Amino acid sequence: PGAEAPGGAVAGPAVDMRRIPAYPAAERAVRAMAEAVRYAQWRRQAAEPGKVPEYDDIDEAGAAAQIERLLGQEADTRGFTLSTPDAHELLARYGVAVRTALPASDPDSAAEAAARLGYPVALKTTAPHLRHRADLGGVRLDLADEHQLRQAYHELTETLGKAAELQPVVQAMVPRGVDTVVRAAIDPAAGSVLSFGLAGAPSELLGDTAHRLVPATDRDAAELIRSIRTAPLLFGWRGSAPVDTAALEELLLRVSRLVDDHPEVVSVALEPVVVAPHGLSVLDASVRLAPPPARTDLGPRRLPSY
Template identity: 70%
Template sequence: VRAAGTLGYPVALKATAPHLRHRPDLGSVRLDLTDEAGLRRAHRELDALLGGAAQAELVVQRMAPRGVDTVIAATVDPAVGAILSFGLAGAPAELLGDTAHRLVPATDQDVAGLIREVRAAPLLFGWRGAEAVDTGALEELLLRVSQLVDDVPEIASVDLEPVVVAPHGLAILGARVRVAPLPVRSDLGPRAMSTL
């Protein structure tokens, strides 16, 4: 309640246990809590759902703007270097493997194509009368992640999930960055794709 008072309502109450993260289908998230009574009720519900161990595993967050949930990732492949990935968040995208990829460093044309390549891209552009989201902000974030991975070779991976892209701006709700020692390279030249 103190955290919600500091952040300001509305807030979200979420379980932080690793097996519950990004799994709203398990009921471990309560959204749009507009007052103390609603927050306390949500806490009791989650406490009962999680078997009474919820107190150490709950977090209060300010509500993010409504929009389309997306996933941005960058990983380093030993054969080709860093790869930037984009897709929409959620089970359908995961099940269908609806993710697009580009090599780092990515250009503005690369990231514009990246977000349009996934099959679910119409959701970003106002599908069935919905308001289009801020693809300019999304493209800017993709360029920044690409630049970060290119500038800091110790970064082995970046995972931003979910990134909620709203009609105006976006919010990164989850971020993980893995840092590792630089891999030993046996070649002396720059990485390049070869065509066969």
């Protein structure tokens, strides 16, 4: 029926303000429905964000004193990368243990390092231009005795160059697992961001890295390791043994606490982190300090929920 206009005249049919979406193809309708479902899931998660766990073994005061001392010794206000001992000490204050790697400037020092660490060992180059070039053969694993170690050292220097250029180290072997990367850094727009992905060229080329804002909750950590496309490798893909994701989540939460407690820690990189069926091993780490950037906005940063 028509609506009555002023003066008694009958206007056209009443306008129904409700709208029914129409799509030119079924695929677009399905994509729209999927986005609506994802948004509903995000809203439910926002209502239950999880919690930031407490750890009794964290030495927050000791870390603050160490950071203040190191910043006071450095004249460069743009920031600097910590030495290996300082980085390991700072991470240890937050319960993150990094495996010892001993320098091996020649075959004799390599043999001495292996004797201290115990066989089997790995011989690795640490020069920046070779550190992530596994294709060049800069890593020799499962060296069971001194003879194998010396032979590997000779092959390494014969193939890649002088020891002074390669900066080789000896490290005790750890249980096999999945190589991963844990990072945290300050983003100018978002603040501190925690990142996770698998180590290696495929993940780097595909950009298969997940991110969460700091401080990360237990739910964030669980979602972080499950949101990358290569996550099935962590959960028993094609019959392989599932790895210790609980230990990995705890590591992520401890790194998140470190950068949240101390804004002077502007970046952390743990690479690789070998996650085995039981436990994990952090094989290398770098930490960068700088005076914290000024923030004009206050309060937590989060996406709007409209």
